[in-house]
Amino acid sequence: MECRTGCAACCIVISISSPIPGMPEGKPAGVRCVQLTDDNRCRLFGKPERPAVCGSLAASIEMCGSADEDAFRILGELEKATAPESGHDR
Template sequence: MECRVGCGACCIVISISSPIPGMPDGKPAGVRCIHLTHDNKCMLFGKPERPPVCNALRPSKEMCGDDFEYAARYLSYMEEATKP
């Protein structure tokens, strides 16, 4: 499955604990990544400075569903379920 153009749920909903360019402490859950454009495209996609966790996350029907709202709910559930 390919990312749904303009979704960006994973760049907003989930936390990223590793440093991101411009976000040295990572990104808290629910905070929009500063590298997400106004139309929800990642400006770091394909670049070496993109965090490994972002490179490892692959879209799937289970995670993404058919729309942003589904993806946001699913990712919120996963974020909460994996809190230490």
């Protein structure tokens, strides 16, 4: 499966603990990555400064579903299920 151009669910919904240029502490869940363009394309795609974790994500039907809305829902559920307990609801 190929990524859907302009979806960017993985660049918005999930948390990324690795430093990202412009986000040295990583990216919290639900926060739009600063490297996304207005049309939801990664400015770092194919560049060496792109975090390894971003490059390791691979689109799949299980993660992305069949539409952008599916990806936001599925990734949101996965993020919630794997987030460390913080003592309060997210």
